[in-house]
Amino acid sequence: MMVLPSVESIPILLLRFSQNAKSDLIHHTIGRLAHAGIVVVTSEGRDDDDDKAASCTTSKAVVFGLTTTQAMLENEAELIGMVKPSRTQNDQIPIIMEHFTVDARDDFVNIQDSDVCFNENLVKNLPEIDRSDYDSEGLFTSADRALLLLSMLNALPVLEKDEESSELSRVLDSLKVMHCEANTEQHHPKSLVQVLKNNGFVDVIGPVHSSHLKEKILRETASLKTGMPIQSIQSYYGEGVAFHFAWMDFMTKWFMIPGLLGLVVYVIRKARGDTVDNCDFTPFFGLATFFWAALCERCWERRESRLAYLWGTYASSYRDRISFGQRPEFVGEMRKSPVTGRMEKFYPYHKRLLKFAVSALVTAVLLAGATFVMVIGMNLQGYISSEDLEQWGDEKHPLYFPWFAQLAEPGSIFDATSAWKSFIPVILRAIFVMNLNNQYRHIAEKLTEWENHETTADFDNSVILKRVLFEAFDAYIVLFYLTLYERNIHLLRLELVGALNVDTFRRVFVECILPWVAQKRNLTHEKEKEAISASKKYDSIERNTNNSLTREADLEDYEQFGKYKHDYLEMIVQFGYVTLFASAFPLAALIAVGANLIEYRADCWKLTRICKRTCPKRLDSIGMWKQILRVMMWMSALTNCLIFAFTSSQLRQWLPNNYSTDEYGRTVLVPHTADETVFVVFAIEHVILFLGALVRHFVDPVPEDVLDEVDRCKWLHETYAQKARSRMMKSMKKFKRHDVTTNTKLQTQINKLSEIVSTDKS
Numbered sequence: 001m002m003v004l005p006s007v008e009s010i011p012i013l014l015l016r017f018s019q020n021a022k023s024d025l026i027h028h029t030i031g032r033l034a035h036a037g038i039v040v041v042t043s044e045g046r047d048d049d050d051d052k053a054a055s056c057t058t059s060k061a062v063v064f065g066l067t068t069t070q071a072m073l074e075n076e077a078e079l080i081g082m083v084k085p086s087r088t089q090n091d092q093i094p095i096i097m098e099h100f101t102v103d104a105r106d107d108f109v110n111i112q113d114s115d116v117c118f119n120e121n122l123v124k125n126l127p128e129i130d131r132s133d134y135d136s137e138g139l140f141t142s143a144d145r146a147l148l149l150l151s152m153l154n155a156l157p158v159l160e161k162d163e164e165s166s167e168l169s170r171v172l173d174s175l176k177v178m179h180c181e182a183n184t185e186q187h188h189p190k191s192l193v194q195v196l197k198n199n200g201f202v203d204v205i206g207p208v209h210s211s212h213l214k215e216k217i218l219r220e221t222a223s224l225k226t227g228m229p230i231q232s233i234q235s236y237y238g239e240g241v242a243f244h245f246a247w248m249d250f251m252t253k254w255f256m257i258p259g260l261l262g263l264v265v266y267v268i269r270k271a272r273g274d275t276v277d278n279c280d281f282t283p284f285f286g287l288a289t290f291f292w293a294a295l296c297e298r299c300w301e302r303r304e305s306r307l308a309y310l311w312g313t314y315a316s317s318y319r320d321r322i323s324f325g326q327r328p329e330f331v332g333e334m335r336k337s338p339v340t341g342r343m344e345k346f347y348p349y350h351k352r353l354l355k356f357a358v359s360a361l362v363t364a365v366l367l368a369g370a371t372f373v374m375v376i377g378m379n380l381q382g383y384i385s386s387e388d389l390e391q392w393g394d395e396k397h398p399l400y401f402p403w404f405a406q407l408a409e410p411g412s413i414f415d416a417t418s419a420w421k422s423f424i425p426v427i428l429r430a431i432f433v434m435n436l437n438n439q440y441r442h443i444a445e446k447l448t449e450w451e452n453h454e455t456t457a458d459f460d461n462s463v464i465l466k467r468v469l470f471e472a473f474d475a476y477i478v479l480f481y482l483t484l485y486e487r488n489i490h491l492l493r494l495e496l497v498g499a500l501n502v503d504t505f506r507r508v509f510v511e512c513i514l515p516w517v518a519q520k521r522n523l524t525h526e527k528e529k530e531a532i533s534a535s536k537k538y539d540s541i542e543r544n545t546n547n548s549l550t551r552e553a554d555l556e557d558y559e560q561f562g563k564y565k566h567d568y569l570e571m572i573v574q575f576g577y578v579t580l581f582a583s584a585f586p587l588a589a590l591i592a593v594g595a596n597l598i599e600y601r602a603d604c605w606k607l608t609r610i611c612k613r614t615c616p617k618r619l620d621s622i623g624m625w626k627q628i629l630r631v632m633m634w635m636s637a638l639t640n641c642l643i644f645a646f647t648s649s650q651l652r653q654w655l656p657n658n659y660s661t662d663e664y665g666r667t668v669l670v671p672h673t674a675d676e677t678v679f680v681v682f683a684i685e686h687v688i689l690f691l692g693a694l695v696r697h698f699v700d701p702v703p704e705d706v707l708d709e710v711d712r713c714k715w716l717h718e719t720y721a722q723k724a725r726s727r728m729m730k731s732m733k734k735f736k737r738h739d740v741t742t743n744t745k746l747q748t749q750i751n752k753l754s755e756i757v758s759t760d761k762s
Contacts, residue, residue: 011065016204083312133235146207238616262586280653286583286640382408382416489648
């Protein structure tokens with residue numbers, strides 16, 4: 001059976017020094033790493049005479065492959081509190097999730113080869129563990145190794161404890177680089193790696209790809225029968241990436257439910273000759289979609305809890321979610337901690353509130369500009385035309401721009417009645433929105449950096465909130481305008497169809513086709529370079545030189561450009577198309593299924609073929625994205641009620657006496673029954689919200705089998721603790737009895753000695 005090679009024989013991490021790094025800095029850094037148990041197993045780009053020119057910078061980037069020993073990994077696993085399956089001495093509870101300790105390592109090794117297993121209900125419908133993803137002792141996966149070595153690397157200070165100076169610190173001092181000494185009172189001292197990265201001496205650090213593991217993931221991903229290889233992804237990339245793909249796979253499968261139901265509604269509507277405006281049972285599809293969304297969100301929480309428990313991150317502490325404490329970029333004033341009494345960096349919250357206000361103002365200005373462009377786009381698409389002026393009477397439509405609107409008139413360049421010309425403004429707007437979102441992504445990260453968040457979790461949540469507000473606004477502003485202002489179901493459906501189809505094509509083209517073409521071009525270019533180098537004099541030497549780490553360090557960074565957040569955002573926007581406007585376009589979910597089946601497999605292909613391997617992150621959930629889904633789910637109850645009551649004539653089919661048709665052919669409320677209609681609509685909306693709350697109440701977010709496993713673990717710990725206390729009490733009682741007996745004998749001897757002394761005196 002194939003397992004991971006020994007950790008001492010292969011590089012786990014790659015560390016690349018930039019051309020700014022001097023040779024003596026590189027030399028002393030490697031020495032400092034070796035002193036901490038992190039050794040170099042391979043290097044590329046380092047000349048033999050580098051040490052001779054110690055004060056000079058290197059002529060090119062230098063890449064090192066780093067590793068450590070199995071014993072060091074195990075010590076680090078105990079230090080960070082890594083949770084692993086462990087055997088017990090209880091036959092009723094043969095295995096539990098436990099914090100790894102070196103002293104009890106025999107209880108953790110080769111769990112996969114033993115007969116013990118988890119509760120069948122817990123592991124049912126979850127990915128099976130592949131023994132080939134682990135080391136020879138079945139203890140650590142490839143992701144575990146990378147995580148532990150990164151933890152060691154990030155925790156390594158420039159100086160040892162109580163050490164005042166070293167060759168490395170003197171080199172940094174000569175370069176006028178501020179470094180954090182180990183004996184300072186700072187709350188979170190910077191590590192050596194952070195100092196090197198912040199000053200531009202190190203530009204790449206991350207896990208090294210494993211050829212056979214990533215090819216295994218690609219083979220499993222290509223199979224449509226087995227679904228996404230979530231367990232293999234978790235073993236290779238860690239929980240952060242695994243939760244991302246598990247959620248995308250989960251949502252794609254769940255989109256099938258409203259997709260098939262929407263297809264049935266569409267077929268029946270066509271058979272009856274109804275339209276989306278007057279179909280009497282389409283509102284029930286919107287109602288069903290709301291309950292589907294409520295159940296979907298709850299069921300994802302349940303699956304998330306099961307995965308987190310099996311991966312050892314369930315109910316992980318706040319310390320585990322923030323990456324190694326404070327962000328290196330966090331700036332603050334030194335103060336005495338009210339908790340520990342030690343000096344720590346502190347930033348007043350009122351200063352951050354002022355920065356929040358500035359960030360909100362900048363975002364509002366950008367949203368105003370985006371809104372203006374959207375209004376121009378609606379004029380170009382014919383949503384706002386000269387006909388609207390007739391309906392408005394003496395008042396002028398506030399969003400009507402004649403110069404742009406006339407381009408959408410019949411026979412013009414953007415003829416709104418043409419099947420293909422009407423799509424041109426949609427495509428132009430999609431391109432504009434994509435570029436605008438890309439620009440705002442950089443602005444959002446700059447603003448969040450300026451806000452000076454202390455932890456990585458706070459920083460990420462702030463970026464996510466800004467991007468969701470901005471990009472969701474871009475995606476939904478036209479739809480909400482057509483729903484609430486124009487109240488035109490036909491234009492709303494047309495916009496939904498156009499936006500969803502264009503967005504689907506964009507995602508498939510940009511995320512799938514372009515990366516594939518780029519990789520093919522790069523492979524052709526590399527083959528040409530190899531063919532040229534093969535004709536050189538020292539070809540034999542060059543071909544024997546392994547430059548795999550150098551090529552890997554040059555790969556695209558999947559996380560650097562926020563692609564994980566972008567993938568999440570696309571799914572969030574798609575979820576909104578399906579739920580918020582379900583009554584307008586029932587086929588949206590079916591289109592989403594087809595797009596997702598292609599895209600998330602393409603994302604996995606990009607991650608393994610054309611990107612650096614991402615650094616593992618131990619997470620217990622998808623984080624803030626879950627709350628955003630929940631907000632959209634509750635909003636969908638209101639939007640769908642507004643669509644079937646006021647935007648369309650769907651409610652008119654059930655309350656015909658409450659509506660009438662005006663001179664322009666629009667459905668309007670009858671004045672004397674308007675209050676009654678509004679009351680009915682909002683009563684329905686409140687009933688829907690109440691029923692949704694009942695769904696969430698009766699479907700627990702954490703499955704009973706997970707809670708049972710947690711309770712078993714607690715019970716077992718309490719049992720062991722009681723036994724330990726009992727043994728301690730018995731030992732103390734024996735000691736006390738022995739002490740009393742000894743004292744009695746000693747007192748008897750003293751009394752006899754006193755009698756002898758008294759006799760001698762007499």
